[in-house]
Amino acid sequence: MTATDPGRAAATSTGTRLAGLAGRLFGGGGPTVFALLIVIFALIFVMNPSFAEPPSLMAFLKAAAPLVVLAVGQYFVIVCGELDLSVGSLVGAQVVIAAALIDGEESRTVPVLLVMLAFGALVGLVNGLITTLLKVHSLITTLGMMLVLYGAIRLWTGGSPKGALSEAFRTAGRGGIDMPVVRQLPWALIILVAVVVLAIVVMRSSYGRTLVATGDNDQAAMFAGVRVWQVRTSAFVLSSLMATLAGVLIGGFAGVTAQVGQGLEFTAITAVVLGGVVLGGGRGTVVAAMAGALTIQALFTLFNQMALPSTIRPAVQGVIIIAAVAYAARERAGPGAQDHAPAAPPDQNPDREPAAT
């Protein structure tokens, strides 16, 4: 939604130039995340050429789809100046609820999906209203929601999910259309493309602009006639609905385990921040957030291809994320690097610190 010219700022190598091109192509956003994505994929292809085969790429996208969907939801909340920590627990809760209610009966699939959507919307509404009307910081509201959902599910199931998902329910995350070349076109990919298109349309609409304006400066937005509380509440509802969709995809992909969804909120937030979206709101594009999610998933894949010991992975991941976000922050702070970036001197850039954490 912003017409930026990021390529000019960082045309230091072919990689970044390509990335800048990609950034422009996909409607703006910092080139860092695209550069990182390209570099990681290049490394993966070099190490394991078979990964470049269509069936492998399809498997990658199938596994990445839930995280991308979550990142889209998290983007809506972050860009309007809030945070949603409850999505991981919500994903877990939705999968456990689905398994318990469906209990292996194919005929219950659709009604249960509707129940899940309603439950997701309710969670988002509660998050939003508590944050906006009761003026509780969203960090606390959604942290509380995360614990409430986690505890309620444990209380209900006694720590061990019951029931089973139906085959129809699992199709979205596991199945696909059999075809030559790619072996199978996953439903998850089709759903993902739909989400991407929808998200871009939403962010280009007046609602999307309002969302960003609210995150940029809610006082100014309010004076301009924006009902800030409504906008923010709707962002929470969108986030929870996306978490519900992610739950459907993850449950379909891997079935029910007691650990499903754990820690996903932080992966999603990391993905969004890696995409150059500023914590605190007002800046960043949804496409870059999605690229951030793909980058994280690709990073996991790269670690596997390198057979990196599990114990060292979080450390390497942390270094790469901090370096990427810091790099992007410098770029933003550069003179004229981004059209509406405040001309803050690099050392006082307020975005850098929260973004790196």
Added chain:
Amino acid sequence: MRKTRVLLVAAATAALTLAACTTDEPTETAPEDEAPADEGEQEPEDSGDDAADDEGDDEPAESEDGEWFVRADYERQLAQRDIEPEGPADQPWLQAIEPEWVDTSEFAQEENRTLCFSNASVSNPWRVTGWITMQQQVDVFTDAGEIDDFQVSDAADDDNQQISDIQAFIDSGDCGALIISPSTTATLTPAVEAACDSGIPVIVFDRGVNTDCMVTFIHPIGGYAYGADGAEFLVENLEPGSSVLALRILPGVDVLEHRWAAAQEIFADSELEILGDEFTGGDGAQIKDLVTQYLQRGDVDGIWMDAGDGSVAAIEAFEDTGNDYPVMMGEDELSFMRKWEETGMTAIAPVYSNFQWRTPIEAAVKIWNGEEVPAEWVLPQEPITEENRGEFLERNADMPSLHYAKFGGEDLPGYPEAWQDR
């Protein structure tokens, strides 16, 4: 500004290349080395230079008595698998392997029959299943007038919480006997000792503590035997040169580390190639993604798992990528057992005997009655194989998928509803 940017790029590339170099080296020169390497020692080496790694390659693969490997325990547990346990064969929770009976007449009493239980947590399906069985067993004795009251505290996997739970039980003076299922070994030891000092009989089960002050310590044979059951099965059923992927829940938990240590020991003497060992947190999505990626890199002929959680997700990864089923190590969790039967794959289900949750209750009543109990009550631990799989599936036909086949509560009055409605 340009300089800083260059620095940042350098840092990122350095992180990647450093990791790439150090791990490429050992995988190329000695593929087997990766698996037996102790995680704790491996890490600092990896972040260092390549020379250190080369030295590491020359070390013998089985690190004698490493942090999580005590050879004497390993050999004892492997031997215990072949020893006929004493006691009734149809009540395995009352059986004991090589028991050393101790006199409990000093604790015999009728007055205070309040049984207290400090539970580490009910945070996984295995513990949930056992906890239900335990409550059912208590009901039997309550109805028979052997137990007056059953008081429970749940520490939710928090050591500090459990220490204060135990202290609270001691201070209350209500308990006629105290059962403890410790959350970790070293940290809980002083609390257990304090409970012993208070004079009431103490019963410890599942994970151990570093003291023998309790009247009896109840546990199945142990983690080494569990890991070895699976590893030996893979070695027997795979051609030499086949590749095996190890999936683990998390590092640093003794019962899980012992399983992996035993497997490493057995794999080191075999011709199998260990592709890697990955921590998954027991999360199905992560397991499926990981296995899929390993399948993209090449063949995976066998899967070793330190616990059955998410084993179905691993099997599905083979289905969805169109690969043949691996030789598989699962657990007696029903979701795996059902998948095993459905697919007819070559597999084994090692068992970490869930029926052990009945034994502490039996022990408490025996102690109050002045009957002898084994000082270390080692329960049998026998894997489920293809031969008796059908029998266990039939017995548990109406049970939920995260139930454990060898829960041993079929004769309790609450069966089967208590385990179905959890």
